[in-house]
Amino acid sequence: MSDHHYERVAVPASLIETLREKFGDRVSTAQAVLDHHGKDEGWHDASPPDAVVFATSTQDVAETVKLCAADNVPIIPFGIGSSLEGHVAALKGGICIDVSRMDQILEVHNEDLDCRVQAGVTREQLNEHLRDTGLFFPIDPGANASIGGMTATRASGTNAVRYGTMRDNVLSVTVVTPDGKIIKTAHRARKSSAGYDLTRLFVGSEGTLGVITEIGLKLYGIPEAISAAVCAFPSVEAAVNTTIMTIQAGIPVARIELLDALQIRAVNAYSKMTYEEKPTLFFEFHGTEAGVKEQAEFVQSVAEEFGGEGFQWATRAEDRTKLWAARHKAYYAALQLEPGKRGMSTDVCVPISRLAEAIMETREDCDASILTCTMVGHVGDGNFHTLILLDADKPEEVAEAHRLHERMVMRSLRMGGTCTGEHGIGYGKLAFMEAEHGPDTIAVMRAIKNAIDPKGLMNPGKLIPGA
Known part of the structure; x- marks a missing residue:
């Protein structure tokens, strides 16, 4: 393929x-x-x-x-x-x-809200360790990924709309460079003007500049109150417009996740849920009791303006866990719509003002296709995904999946967006790098790669065309 x-x-x-x-x-x-x-x-x-x-x-x-x-x-x-x-x-x-x-949590500094971990520590392991400290690490890509891998791919996920991505939450990295030297890119200070920002260089480098072995991370206090809600809408456009108005109003919502009607059907079957089979938003609010109540009431009123109905609230921890577990299993749920097929999982990100347009045009492409496609999105920051189901042994289905993917990416770029909001490049999105950045920017990236890894030994064939 x-x-x-x-x-x-x-x-x-x-x-x-x-x-x-x-x-x-x-x-x-x-x-x-x-x-x-x-x-x-x-x-x-x-x-x-x-x-x-x-x-x-x-x-x-x-x-x-x-x-x-x-x-x-x-x-x-x-x-x-x-x-x-x-x-x-x-x-x-x-x-x-x-x-x-390499799964050791090396240091936790409660008073400074930071920690240092080895690269093999997973996000769930870290949060389990932090549970009794009143702190948590918010980056949640869905999978129980390793912190090292999340750093290398500049991961984000459902909480990014409030807490940012790995780029915003990594304080330092320890890296083994291609010649075997061990370097540390920064200390524990929350900001620094001392030299090149090597931390940001390695965050998102996908193993092409060195092997990340330890990571310093920001932590956050567990909110006093957390409330989640599910709301169905008459159309994808109505759900997206609710999201846009919520963000533009400055509501500090922690998560806003979109699932289209087909994805909701898959989630219901796979996770034994009973949601109405309509385009649906999953919300989560963090803050004080009064703050969460105010946020939730505002968002509910906005949703009702766009035809949102049937708000289902989840304030108990076990109910929220069940809700977000169903969301995180959306990929596996979608695969069960057509057992035996494989899923091409795409992701793009656009400015929030272009989100409705991008999603609607993508949905139209999918509806006109011979392939089954579901759609989910971390729509609070303009990021959405399409899962395209295909038979990898049928060239016409592979070609159609690539066509849909390319149209989705090029549409995003025309709107000022990116070919990947969080999956990264690997070699799967390599073909879009020059279209997004232009040859001169790619040449600078290639020069950095060649300076640090002149033999081209670190994860070759990934991230940078021709490097």
Whole structure:
């Protein structure tokens, strides 16, 4: 399905033997392990590495990188494998460094609202650890992703409309560079004017500049009050216009999620819910008791102006958990609409004023297509997704999926948006990078890549065309 085919690098048997001598049974060449590490949750072709090293420390990563660099062997970082754009495929072969065993929460500074974790810590693990401190980490991409992977892909998710993305919440990173050096990009201060902002350079670099091994993060106080609600609308346009008016009014809503009618049908069947099969918004409000009440009442009044009805409130923690669990399983729910088919999960992001137009035109394309498509969105910040169901063995369905995806992306770019709001580039969206940024900007990105990774060993074939 992919046009990104590369000649595999010959990995010396002596390198794998040396790695075994250093790390013992934490090095695997078992085919099942290789296959698992050559594919993410997306629909793109798998490409397994030649060996997997299960690192347990930054020093393990540094030693592995030095050995690979000496033999000019590619290096592919791996966290949980929950990405969607082919980020972890070993397109040229090489050594995969799995950081999932680097799962230590190293420091929590309650009074400063920050922490430092190893790259393999997952977001759910971190929040479980923080539960009794009154603090939480808000970035929620749905999957129980690793913090390292979330940092590398500049993840966001359902809470981004209020709390921002990983770009806004990473204070520092410890990185193993392509020559095996260990650097730390910043200290714990909330702001700094000291030199190039290397932290932001590595956030979103997708493993192409180095292996992220530790991350310093901002934390937040758990709100005094949290309330969630579900509201059905007569049309997608009405739901989106409710979102736009809410954001433009300055209401600090924590989450606004859109599910179209077909996606609601899938969620009802998969998660045993009973929502009305109409375009639906899921809301969540954070703050004081009085603040949450005021926010919710305002949003309900706006929704009613656009035909919203049947507000279902969820104030108990268990009810909110059930609601958001159903939302997070939307991808798997949609796949069950046509069992046996695969899902091309797209994502774009546009300025909030163009959101209704972008979604309506995309929905029209999908309705006219031979393929089944569902739509969900973190619409509070202009980000939405289409899941296109296709039979990967039928060329006409693959071609139609690519056509729909390309139209969606190019529409977003014309509206001042981006080809990806949160999935990242990997190699799945590589073809759109120059259209979004232009050749001169891509040349600067390529120059940075070549300066830091002159041998091109770090996750090759990803993020930057021709790098």
